[in-house]
Amino acid sequence: MKPKKHILIYIILLINAALFAQYGKQKKADALFNKFSFVNASEVYETLLEKNFNADYAVRQLGDCYAYMRNPDSAAVYYKKAVEQNNVPKEYYYRYAQSLRGIKDYKESRVWLKKFKDAGGELNNEKFMKDADFITTIFNAKPQYFLKTVNFNSKYSDFGAFEYGDKLYFTSSRDEGVSTKHTYGWDGQPFLDVYVKDKNDSVNVINHKYKLKGKVNSVYHDGPITITNDGKTMYFSRNNFNKNTLNKDKKGISNLKIYKATLVDGSWTNIEDLPFNSDEYSTGHPALNSDNTKLYFASDMPGSIGGSDIYYVDINSDGSYGSPKNLGDIVNTKKNEVFPFVNSEGTLFFSSDGHQGLGLLDIFAAITDKNNNITGVLNLGVPVNSSKDDFSFFMNTDGTSGYFASNRDGGVGSDDIYAYNRLLPLKLEGTVTDAINNKPIANATVSIFDGGGNKMADLETDADGYYEINIDRNADYKLLTSHQKYEDQSRLITSKNIDKTAKRILADFSLNPLQDVVKLAELNTIYFGFEKYDIRKDAALELDKIVNMMTNIYPNMIIRIESHTDSRGTTAFNDWLSQKRAKATFDYLISKGIDPSRITKYEGFGERRLTNGCDGSVPCTEEEHQLNRRTEFIVIKMK
Template sequence: MKSKTHILIYIIVLINFTVFAQYGKQKKADSLFNKFSFVDASEVYKDLIEKDFNKDYSVRQLADSYAYMRNPDSAAVYYKKAVEQNNVPTEYYYKYAQALRGIKEYKESRIWLRKFKDAGGKIDNNKFLKDADFITTIFNTKQQYFLKDVKFNSKFSDFGAYVHNGLTYFTSSRDEGVSTKHIYGWNKEPFLDIYVKAENDTIVDHKSKIKGKINSTYHDGPLTMTNDGKTIYFSRNNYNKNGLAKDKAGISNLKIYKASLINGIWDNIEEVPFNNDEYSTGHPSLNSDNTKLYFASDRHGGIGGSDIYYVDLKSDGTYGDPQNLGNVVNTDKNEVFPFINNENVLFFSSNGHQGLGLLDIFVTTKDQNDIITGVLNLGVPVNSSKDDFSFFMSEDGTSGFFASNRDGGVGSDDIYAYNRILPLKVEGTVTDIINNKPVIGAKITIFDANNNQIAYLETDENGHYEINIDRDADYKIVSSQTKYVDDSKTFTSKNVPKSTTSITTNLSLNPVQDVFVLAELNTIYFDFEKYNIRKDAALELDKIVNMMQKDYPNMIIRIESYADSRGTIKFNDWLSQARAKATNDYLISKGIDASRITKYEGFGERILLNGCDGSINCEEKDHQLNRRTEFIVIQMQ
C-alpha cells in the first residue's frame, strides 16, 4: 500500500512540475514577444503548442511572431489555424488576409477581408490596396502605444530621456535659473546639457544638471550608461581649448565621449578613438551586456547621409572597427538615434524608410541567425507628421519615452512618455476558506462564453496563478483540488481600460471532510452540569491524540461543545464553552500543538440532537446525547 502511495505522490509531483514548467515557458515567451524578440519567442510558443498548453493563445502569438519576422508563408499557416478557433479576435481575419497577400493568394485574401468587414472591422481600402508592406500593416492592426503626460518638459528643446536605476537622464537646452546663457546661433536657444531627475522631482532646473565634468559650454547629450552605472557614453560638440573645432566646411561635428563615476561625480572625460573632426559621431547606445556600442555617423563610406554603426567593446578596454549595419537598416537618407533594448532589439529613427512624416521611429526584426531582416514602423501615436526620435523602452517593454517636435508640445522638442498595450492577463490567489492559507497545486481551468476550455494551469507555491487572455470577452474560471470543494467565478475583459494589463480574480476553496476519519473522531460526553473530562471521554480523546500525532500529522480540527436544555440559556452557554476549553486543554496537554486546533467554541443548548428542549419529558439517556463535544476536520494533509 505504501509503495502505491509513493508512486501516486511521485505522479502528482511530476504533473505539478510539468504544469509549472509550461506555465513558466508561457511567461517567458510573452516577455520575449513583448520586447520584439520574435525569433526566441516563436521557439517557446511552438513548444507550448506541442505540449498543448494554452494552445489557442500560443497559435495566435506564433502567427504574429512569424509575421513580424517577415515570414509570410509560416504566418499564413498559423493565422489559418487561428481563424478556425472559436471566439478568435476579429482582427485575426484581417491579419490572415494580409498574410495571404504576402504569399500572393489574392483571391483568398479578399474572402477573409470580407469576413473581417462583415464582423464589424473597418478598413481603409486605399491603404490596403496601396500598401506593399503587408507586415507593417499587420503590426499596426491595433494601436499598441498610448501616450501619457510628461511633467518636466520646458519651453526649450527636451529629448533623449533615458532611465537607469530609477533616475531619468535627459538632454535639454532649458538652462533656466542661470544668469549667463550660452546661446546656440542655429535656433537661438541655450546649448544642450544633460539633466537628471528622480521620479518625484517636480522642479527641474540648472540645479538638476548631472554632476561632474559632463556638461560643457556647448552641446552635450544624449547619453547611454553601462549596467553597473559607473560609465557613460555621451554626445558632445567637437571643441578644444580654443572653442568649437570645425571641419573643412566650417561645421562643428558631434563626437562621442566616455566618462567614469568617481565618488558620485562624473570625471575622467575621454574621447573615443573612432571620432573624427571631419564627420559626426553621436547618439551612443549600449547593447544589453555592454559588449557593443551603437551610434549614428555620417562618416565616409556609408550608405546615406547618416547611418547606424556599432563597435565592439573589448575586455581590455579597446574598441573594434566601426561596422555599418547595412542597407536593411540604413537608407540613402538619415538614420539616427539608435536604441538597443535588453533583448538586443534595435530601435532607431529614419527619414529614409516609409513613414508618416519626417523622422519616424522604427524597430528591427531578426531571423533565427540573429540577422536583421526588416524594419517596422511603430505607427501612431509614436510617429507623427513631424520629427520623432530618441526612443527608449523600459526593461519589461511596457513603457518608455521618445521625443518629437509635433504640434501641441510645450517647447521646440518635447519628451513624450508611453505605455504599451500588452496581453491582458487574469491572475489571482486560491486560498483555503478556513485558514486563509494558499492552496498549492490547485487546478485552474478557464472557459469562454460558450463553455469551451481555453486554458489550464495550476497554482504555484504561493497559491498564485496568472495567464494571458483576450480582451473584450466573457470568461468563467474554475478552481479545483482533490481535498476541496470546487469554486468558480465569472469575469469579463470587456470595457477594460487599455492601460490595464491585469484582472484579479481570487478564489476560495472549502475543505472536503474525510468521512472515514470523521467516523474515528468519536463524540465525547459530559455529566449533568459538569465540564470535567470523564474517563470514557479521556479514552476517546487519547485516540484522537494518537491519530493526529501518528496517522495524520498535518490534520487540523475545530472543537464544538454543547449542553442539554436544562438550566438557563446564559448558564448553558458558559457551561458549553467550559466543556470546549476542557477538551482543548486536554488535547494540548497530551502534546497536540495549539495551532492545530483552529477554534474551540460552546453553543449552549442551541443545537439539540433530539426533541428534548423542555417541552416534553425526556429520559436521562436522551439528555446525555446533548451534553457533548464534537470534532470538525478542517484539514487532512
C-alpha cells in the same frame, strides 16, 4: 495491477512541476515577444503549443512572431488556425488577410478582409494596406502602445530620456544660452545640456540645479547619453569641444563627437575623445548593447549610404575600440538614420526619414533571423510615430515601457519627451484559499474556459495558492476551481470594457472544505470500459461492498459520487460521459436500497482529474488509460 500510492503521488508531483514549467515558459515567451525578440519567442511558444498549454493564445502569438519576422508563409499557417478559434479577436481576420496578401493569395485575402469589416473592423490604415511590406501592416492592425505625458517638459527642446537605476537622464535646452540652429527640430534653441532626476520624483520644474554633475556639460551642445551596466562609464554626444577648444572642419562647422566620461566620487569627469571621431564628420547618439561589447552611433562619415547612417564599433576587453561598421542597406537608406537604441534582447531601434513612415522621422525596429542577421525593419506605428519628427526611443528592461521624443502638435515645447506603455495581454490571476482559515490551497486546479466553452488550460496553484494566465481583452470566460478536499466553485469573468491601461484581472476563490472528508479505500474505486458507462461485473462487486458498508457497518454514512474519463475524446463528450457514469453508479446504489438522501451529489468531471500523465501528450497503454475511467466515492459523513 493498480499502481502503488507513492507512485501515484510521484506522478502527480511530476504533473504539477510540468504545469509550473509551462507558466514560466509563457512568461518567458511574452517577455521576449515584448522586446521584439521574435525568433526566440516563437521557439518558446512552439513548446507551449506542443504541451497544449493555453494553445489558442500560443497560436495567435506564433502568427504574430512569424509576421514580424517577415515570414508570411508561416504567419498565414498560424493565422489560419487562429481565425478558426471561437471568439478570436477580429484583428486576426485582418492579420490573416494581410498575411495572405504577403503570399500573393489576393482572392482569399479579400475574403478575410471583408470578414474583418463585417465583424466591425475599421480600416484606418489605408496607407499601410497598400504597402507591400506586410509586417508593418499587421503590426499596425491595432495600436501597440499608449502614451502618458511627463510633467517635466519645457518650452524648449527636451529629448534623449534614459533610465539607469533609480535615475532618469535627459537632454534639454531649457537653460537659456547662446542660440544656434540645429537639426531634428531643434531650431533657434539654447545649447543642450544633460539633466538628471529621480525617476519617481514628480517634480515638474527642472532647472539648472538638476544638471549632471561633473564635466559632461559644456558651453556647447551636450547629450544624449548612455551608461555602461556597471554605472561607471558614460558615453555622450557633444560638439567638437574638448579641453576648452572648439574644433571645426574645413568648412568651419563644428561637428558632433562621442566622448567618454568616468564617474568619480559622484561626478562625471575624465572626458575622453574616442578614436573613431573626426573633425571632418559627425559621430553622435551613442547606444550600448546589453553586454556593453558594442557601441552604436549615427554618423555621416565617408562610406555612408545616406546623409547619416547607423554604425557600431566593437568594444574590446582591454577597453580599445574596433573599426566602425555600417549596418548596411536594410537599416540605412539614402536619407537619414539617427538615434540608435539597443534593448536588453539585442533588438535595434532607430529613427529614419528614409524608410516608409507616417511623417518625417519615424521610429523603427530592426527585425533579425535566428542567426541574428537583420532581415527587415518594422515601423512602430501610431501613437509612437506621427506626422512630425519622432526619435530618441528608449525601452526599459521589462520591454513594456520607456520614452521617446517628438515635435508633434500639442506638445509643450519644440521637442517633448513622451512616456509609453505597451498594450499587453491581460493577465488573469488570483489566489485560492480555505474559506474557514483563509490559508492558501496549494495544488488546486483552476480550469479556464473561453466564451464558447472550450477549455484553454488547467492551472495548478502554487504553494501560496496563486495561479495566473494571459487572456484576451474584450472576451468572456468561465473558471472552475476544484480540489479533492474542497467543494468545487465556478464563476464567470469578463475582460470586456476593461480600461486599456489595466494589466490584470483578479479572480480569487475561497473554497469550502468538505466535512469529514474520507475517500473510500482504493479497493472501492470502480472502472468503466472505453466510452461506456454501464456497470461492469467487476464494478458491481465493488458497488455491492459499498452497499453492505452503508447498510450494515455505517448506517448513517453519507457520500458523494465523482466520475471521470480518460483524456481521449472531446472535452464536451467526456463531460457528458462522466456524468452518465456518475448517474449509472447512483442508480445502481439506489436500486440496492440506498436512500437517495444519503448521496449528496453525483457529478462528472470529464478528463479534468487524471490520475496519471496520460493527457494525450505522451503514449499510454490501455491499462494506464483505464486508471482514469473511474468512479470514486467521497465520504461526507461517517456517523
